[in-house]
Amino acid sequence: MSDIALDVHISPEKLLDDLRSDVRQGLTASPKWLSPKWFYDAAGSELFEQITELPEYYPTRTERALIEEHAYDIAEKTDGSILVELGSGSSEKTRLLLEAGIKHGSLRKYVPQDVSPSALEGAIAQISQEFPSLDVQGIVSDFTDTLHNLPADGSRTIAFLGGTLGNLIPEERDVFLADIASALVDGEFLLLGVGLVIDEDVMVPAYDDAAGVTALFNGNVLSVLNARLGANFDPELFEHVALWNSDDEWIEMRLRATQDQQVHIEDLDLDVAFERGEELRTEISAKFRRGGIERELVDAGFRIDEFWTDPDTRFALVLARRTI
Numbered sequence: 001m002s003d004i005a006l007d008v009h010i011s012p013e014k015l016l017d018d019l020r021s022d023v024r025q026g027l028t029a030s031p032k033w034l035s036p037k038w039f040y041d042a043a044g045s046e047l048f049e050q051i052t053e054l055p056e057y058y059p060t061r062t063e064r065a066l067i068e069e070h071a072y073d074i075a076e077k078t079d080g081s082i083l084v085e086l087g088s089g090s091s092e093k094t095r096l097l098l099e100a101g102i103k104h105g106s107l108r109k110y111v112p113q114d115v116s117p118s119a120l121e122g123a124i125a126q127i128s129q130e131f132p133s134l135d136v137q138g139i140v141s142d143f144t145d146t147l148h149n150l151p152a153d154g155s156r157t158i159a160f161l162g163g164t165l166g167n168l169i170p171e172e173r174d175v176f177l178a179d180i181a182s183a184l185v186d187g188e189f190l191l192l193g194v195g196l197v198i199d200e201d202v203m204v205p206a207y208d209d210a211a212g213v214t215a216l217f218n219g220n221v222l223s224v225l226n227a228r229l230g231a232n233f234d235p236e237l238f239e240h241v242a243l244w245n246s247d248d249e250w251i252e253m254r255l256r257a258t259q260d261q262q263v264h265i266e267d268l269d270l271d272v273a274f275e276r277g278e279e280l281r282t283e284i285s286a287k288f289r290r291g292g293i294e295r296e297l298v299d300a301g302f303r304i305d306e307f308w309t310d311p312d313t314r315f316a317l318v319l320a321r322r323t324i
Contacts, residue, residue, distance in 0.1 A: 006120060009141040009149050015115070018142070019228060020268060027265075027272045027280075034221060036167050036283040037142075040116070041224050045089075047217040054213060056205040059163050062315040063193045064093050067161075070308050071100035074157075074319060077305060078189045081108045081154035086143040087164050088112035091123040094159065097191075098131055109154060113139040113146055144168075144176055147183035156184065161193040163315070166250065166286035173286075173296060181301035184322040190302060192318040196309070197287045200244045207251050207285065208242035215240035218253050221282055230266030237261055241279060250286035254279040293318065 019038060026033040040048070052060035074097060083101060085094050091112055101107025110127065114120045120138040127136055139149055143160075150156070158180060168176060180190055195203075207214055218240045222233035238255040245252050257274040264271050274280075293316070294304050302320035309316045 006117065006124065006138040006140065007149065008117065009139060009146060010115065016228065023225060023229060023265065024268055024270060027270070031279065031281065032272075033281040037115070038224055039217065039221050039283070041220070041227070044217060044220045044224065045116075045119070047213060047220060049090075050213050051209070051217060054209045054211065056209045058202070058206055058314055059195055060093075062310045062312075063161060063163070063317065064096070066193075066308055066310060066315065066317040067093050067096045070306075070317060071096045072104065073306070074191060075100040075104035075106060077319060078157045078191075079104075079106050079155065080157040080189065081106055082111060082151060082156045083107060083109070083159060084111040084113065084150055084156055085159045085161070086113050086146070087160065087162070088114050088123060089119055091127060093161060095127070095130065097159065098127070098134065102131065102133065107134070109135040109137065109151070111137050111139060111151060113141060113143055115140065115142055144172075144179075147179050150183055155188060157189040157191055158184065159191040161191070163193055163195040163285065165192060165194055166288070167284060168286075169284065170286075174300070177296060177300035177302075181322055186322055186324040188322045189305075190297075190318075190320045190322070192293075192297075192320065194293055194316050194318065195285065195287045196314055196316055197249055197289055198312070198314050200246075202314070203251060203287065204242055204244055207253055208240065212240075214242070214253075218255060218282055222255070225265065229268060231263060232266075233263050234261075238280070245284075248284075248286070249289075250284045252281055253283040253285075254281050256280075288316070290316070 022035045051057050112123055117140050124136050124138050219235040222235045225231040226233055237258050239258055241254040241256050243252055256279045257276055259276050262271055262273050297320045303323045305321050306319040
């Protein structure tokens, strides 16, 4: 049986404090915004899993196909004994990397990181059963503030998949990538999955599906604030909006107020007014061009070893080596 550990580096109290801080900052800003990390309560996580299976939502299946095609190449090139995954969730696609690393003979430890202890516990239990030779050390933390907690007892590859880098604005990406580089030593690797700039008519429906699942996912963040902060949002009074921001080259998801209203957030003793038509930004999903993401990685301290894309050039799997 695997040697399973779960290291908790963020408490429920700290998560609640972070939520309070983010919500106060975002809802008193102009224009208003919320961080996408608060989408993922149990209902939000289930809705996102449904999104990944929708015909319009190409990122998940495209990235999985790339990982399936190149998993053994990654194992050979990295020759790493430790695979760290930031924002691991269910670790579904990562199983391909684990299989390849074990087949190659180099991988001995998997370190999934997630903010949800229950998600990690479930994933670790399944991985332990599937890969009994593998040591698993789960880390409960915020992925933007966890790199100093990573084990350093072997050659590491950090995987950050799913296009999640695109949820960060450029300034946040610069800091985050530099922090990853600082946590690694010369010759260790970052495996990054990023969406690419393609036809708007393909990108936007991925965030505004015909079945309305993404609309439910987007509106669920208001239910999270109701449950956790004592807010009195009526999600029925907001409509889902997804659009392509061509200047910043990112998809924006927003919630648009359908009437004038005032929301009270008990936990913050805060009243927030919305005018009819006012929009609350809940997520950005930046898409990249090859030259742009390569520059960001090089500026952070990486050298690009591989840049794999699908036949339609919708998504990229980037293997970058830390250089001193």
